[in-house]
Amino acid sequence: METLSNDAWKEKFLDKLIVGDSLKLLKEIPDNSINLIITSPPYFQQRDYEVEGAIGNEKSVEDYLEKILKVFHEAVRITRPDGHIVFNLGDKYKDGSLMLVPWRFAIEAISREKVKLINYVTWIKLNPTPRQYKKRLVNATEPFFIFTKSDDYYFYIDSFNPDRRKVEKRRRSSNIGEKYFELIEKSDLTPEQKRKAKEELEKVIQEVKEGKIAEFRMKIRGIHALPFGGQEGGRMKQLERQGFTIIRIYDNQLKRDIIESPVETIKGIKHPAVYPERVVEELIKLLCPPNGIVLDPFVGSGTTAVVAYKLGRHYIGIDINPKYIEYAKERIKKAQRTSILDYYILNNKVIENERS
Secondary structure, rough: OOOOOHHHHHHHHHOOOOOOOOOHOOOOOOOOEEEEEEEEOOOOOOOOOOOOOOOOOOOOOOHHHHHHHHHHHHHHHHHEEEEEEEEEEEOOOOEEEOOOHHHHHHHHHHHHHEEEEEEEEEEEOOOOOOOOOOOOOOOEEEEEEEEOOOOOOOOOOOOOOOOOHHHHHHHHHOOOOOOHHHHHHHHHOOOOHHHHHHHHHHHHHHHHHOOOEEEEEEEOOOOOOOOOOOOHHHHHHHHHOOEEEEEEOOOOOOOOEEEEEEEOOOOOOOOOOOOOOHHHHHHHHHHHHOOEEEOOOOOOHHHHHHHHHHOOOOOEEEOOOOOHHHHHHHHHHOOOOOOHHHEEEEEOOEEOOOOO
């Protein structure tokens, strides 16, 4: 297949879900056209995807990786210089030993293509398959490898919030700071210092509940170790003068390379491997600008396309199984662009999504 013109390829692919061989179809898309490719190819010898010629049923892992790497080559070609390619693969046991399939793919990818592996985000499954092995632990993680073609790539780090549910849980908690009230009573502070400490503690607890800060730490003289900074630090002086110090932590928590999310199942969809919208949402917000193009060459049940649509991005989904494409189309029909997902709130400023 020959590469299509700019207008022709957009007419055929943009905001479409297409049945076909991804390797062949990707060849029609011009160089440097896509903002983000995010996909989870069929895992090696894990499931029957019901279509002859589908990737995943190869007799050897070498043949499997060779097919995946050919698709990856096209993915690199069509991705913009400021874009990203994200691949998620699962591992496989053979004769009781892990084959390290994801890592073998990643090593081959960076050795064959002019790409950089800037991160692998670990998906921590909160509800892994409850198997009771006696001689090994339950596998509860999978990597999402993030590749770039240059150093000048889009990366909206302020949007990445993998711990947001933990922050909301803290805000709703009724026992925020309870341990500190107990420690104040046990301390050797004077009655006046204890009164002041409790008063300030109540104020900072209210700040958490109102969302003004994410959380806090309190240090009490004689109870906690000295704060960083020693005699010259301001917190040390507060401990000496009033017997306590409070450290406010704002909602710019450390951006760690993990996302915790349960494995999802979708009513009415029989696809055997649905990856969660939660993971895809975080990656799209981080790696694709508003109104950008997100492509999934193994779209399966349509999660990537659905999330891209909800977030106001263009989507392209390809799958060799026509039944899965029909599932994905039904999900797109039911999906709604949630307005709150079209905005990023940073430092009390609202940056509106450019897409109307």
